[in-house]
Amino acid sequence: MSKLILGVDAGNYKAKVAGIYGLDSFKTNICNWFERDVEETFGQDDMEFEIDGRKGYAGTIAAYEDEFGDGTTYGDTKAHEDTKIRILLAIHRYIEKYCNGIDRVCIITGQPLKMHKENEKKKIIDMLKNEHQFIVNEKNVKFTIEDVRIAPEGSGAFWSNPxxxxxxxxxxxxxxxxxxxxxxxxxxxxxxxxxxxxxxxxxxxxxxxxxxxxxxxxxxxxxxxxxxxxxxxxxxxxxxxxxxxxxxxxxxxMQPLLKRQYDTIPVQPTFANAVGFYNIARGVFK
Structure with a gap:
């Protein structure tokens, strides 16, 4: 399998990812980088990253160490830099967890219904569809997002169990x-x-x-x-x-059903959008 197809729900609290091998999720808090005197571990999703010149921490560590409170960009659109960072980290984590060596990815991700408009969708596609090189936990990461489609959140969840x-x-x-x-x-x-x-x-x-x-x-x-x-x-x-x-x-x-490589399993309602996006992606990116 040379190309990975994923559904990515890049939430403000947690990112959820669905694909042929299973699920992944992590806390999507992001905070600015600082030098740590004591390298405490806060969670299995702790990440130190450098993406497009921006250095920071993501995951549980960022939830604890954010100097300015809740380091989360809220709102009715996902067309912003934090979404890009969350999705790149989500793809990296999934590849590292399930399928090391994959370097080509196609994804469907979501946008709130109210802002599911062509100009907002294009902004998200333009910032994601590209070759990406960055650093996570001192490792060089490289992959290409070959195609991106944007589904409406909520409606996309319908396809988790239509x-x-x-x-x-x-x-x-x-x-x-x-x-x-x-x-x-x-x-x-x-x-x-x-x-x-x-x-x-x-x-x-x-x-x-x-x-x-x-x-x-x-x-x-x-x-x-x-x-x-x-x-x-x-x-x-x-x-x-x-x-x-x-x-x-x-x-x-809701009772989402995830079709994995060899079976279909019920998963928690929190993964409904990610599974729905993945099911759509399986049809789109054949």
């Missing part, structure tokens, strides 16, 4: 919540959108009841009904479903 009929998808991220409507496997624009609120932007990150209420209120503007089939994905999917059930009686966590 079905017919009407499906409402609530994709809860750290910086945004995507509400997507899929009917007969087609995205319905008029009843889909993005909330500029996520788990990490809440004053109280554990107030699932308030978040569920906000999602419901936003969904009513999109003409969602409380008896619709609601499928929830993201890192807190299973925790927030009991609160969403107070508003949507048919709310359930």
């Amino acid at each position: 079905n017919t009929g009407l499906m409402r998808i609530v994709d809860i991220g750290s910086g945004t919540v995507n509400l997507a409507t899929i009917e007969d496997k087609k995205h319905i624009h008029k009843s889909s959108s993005t909330m500029n609120t996520g788990v990490e932007t809440l004053r109280n990150k554990d107030d699932y009841e308030a978040l569920a209420r906000a999602i419901y209120q936003f969904a009513t503007k999109l003409k969602w009904k409380n008896v619709d089939d609601i499928y929830v994905c993201g890192g807190i999917a299973e925790k927030i479903v009991p609160y969403l059930e107070k508003h949507f009686v048919r709310a359930l966590p």
Whole structure:
């Protein structure tokens, strides 16, 4: 296998990657480089990098050592430098974990529904589609991203376990919540959108009841009904479903299915976008 096909969900809290060999994830905190007197280990995803002249730390170490607080770029678009760093690190980690020697990659990654526009997608493609050389943990890394496509978050998650009929998808991220409507496997624009609120932007990150209420209120503007089939994905999917059930009686966590090299396995709802992107990629990059 000379070319690797991946689905990459470059979230603000964690990156999730799906491919033929399985899954990977890591904390996407990024902070500026500094000289360490004591080289403490904070997590298995600790990374020291130099990419395009920018030196820094990523992973759990950055969550602890960020001098300026939460070193994360939030917002309703992924067209920025942090996304590039996260995706390059995600690809490097996947190759190192599963398939050393691969140097050609095709990926599908995501963009929030609200900003899934041609000019924003082009910005992401232009910064990723290229040959990349950089340093991670004092190792020289080199690979070429041969092709990039951008899928809508939330709608992309549908393809992690597609079905017919009407499906409402609530994709809860750290910086945004995507509400997507899929009917007969087609995205319905008029009843889909993005909330500029996520788990990490809440004053109280554990107030699932308030978040569920906000999602419901936003969904009513999109003409969602409380008896619709609601499928929830993201890192807190299973925790927030009991609160969403107070508003949507048919709310359930999504159940993504990952087709690996020799089998198909169920995976956690947090990987729904990554698996959905990968399933799309398998068809696009044959």
